Amino acid sequence: MKSASASITVATVLVVLFTVLSSFTVEAHVTANPSSAVSGAYFQSNFRVPHGCDGNSTDMVIVEIPKGVTSVKPRAVLPWNTTINMVALDVPIVTPSGTVNTTIGSVVWSNSVLLDSMYEDFGLQFKLPVMEGPLYWHVYQRCVNNAWNNWTGVPDASGNTAGFPAAVITVLNATGSTTTSNGGNGANPSSKPNSAGGSVFRSLGLQYTIAIGASAMLLALI
Ligand SMILES: *[C@@H]1O[C@H](CO)[C@@H](O)[C@H](O)[C@H]1NC(C)=O
Numbered sequence: 488m489k490s491a492s493a494s495i496t497v498a499t500v501l502v503v504l505f506t507v508l509s510s511f512t513v514e515a516h517v518t519a520n521p522s523s524a525v526s527g528a529y530f531q532s533n534f535r536v537p538h539g540c541d542g543n544s545t546d547m548v549i550v551e552i553p554k555g556v557t558s559v560k561p562r563a564v565l566p567w568n569t570t571i572n573m574v575a576l577d578v579p580i581v582t583p584s585g586t587v588n589t590t591i592g593s594v595v596w597s598n599s600v601l602l603d604s605m606y607e608d609f610g611l612q613f614k615l616p617v618m619e620g621p622l623y624w625h626v627y628q629r630c631v632n633n634a635w636n637n638w639t640g641v642p643d644a645s646g647n648t649a650g651f652p653a654a655v656i657t658v659l660n661a662t663g664s665t666t667t668s669n670g671g672n673g674a675n676p677s678s679k680p681n682s683a684g685g686s687v688f689r690s691l692g693l694q695y696t697i698a699i700g701a702s703a704m705l706l707a708l709i
Pocket residue numbers: 540541542543632634
């Protein structure tokens with residue numbers, strides 16, 4: 488009886504440790520880093536391409552800008568050629584300096600090669616819409632063998648994602664003074680405090696505290 492309950496406890500400890508360790512494993516999908524942001528805030532994230540296509544090198548990456556995301560500025564990832572494609576805005580934005588009727592629809596990084604054995608971060612800075620929940624980003628990856636990995640899959644009603652999953656940024660409700668009704672368009676995002684970065688570290692810290700606390704409690708029970 489005693490040894491049975493001890494082995495159950497050991498198994499539980501192993502499950503907890505596995506859960507903690509698995510949070511360190513390398514994600515094989517295209518992901519946004521960081522991926523937790525505050526509603527309506529200026530934000531910077533890197534879309535990480537972790538591998539090629541069946542061993543072939545990547546030669547083009549396209550990131551589609553979700554509707555509502557504004558003030559987009561891509562990172563010049565050298566030696567890639569960075570191309571900005573504009574699209575018409577559904578509703579033009581009126582600013583003191585004139586009417587803005589286009590916005591960035593997609594950013595293309597091309598004319599370079601990323602080996603399958605390496606990863607690269609394709610960065611963007613932008614202003615998030617006022618919203619709450621997952622914001623999906625379609626990322627299209629082309630390889631030298633003309634294969635495409637189209638990272639556009641989003642979960643259906645039952646939570647299943649078909650094909651290559653889209654990158655996702657989880658947008659949290661703004662608290663207190665974070666949402667100022669700053670028109671924002673065209674302003675310099677780098678001058679804005681990025682409160683979301685801090686909350687990522689805070690939530691990571693909390694996760695580890697809970698995981699370590701739980702492991703310690705279970706170890707004490709053995
Ligand atoms: C490139 O991909 C093809 C499948 O499209 C695969 O058969 C081939 O082995 C890959 N080449 C390399 C160098 O990995």
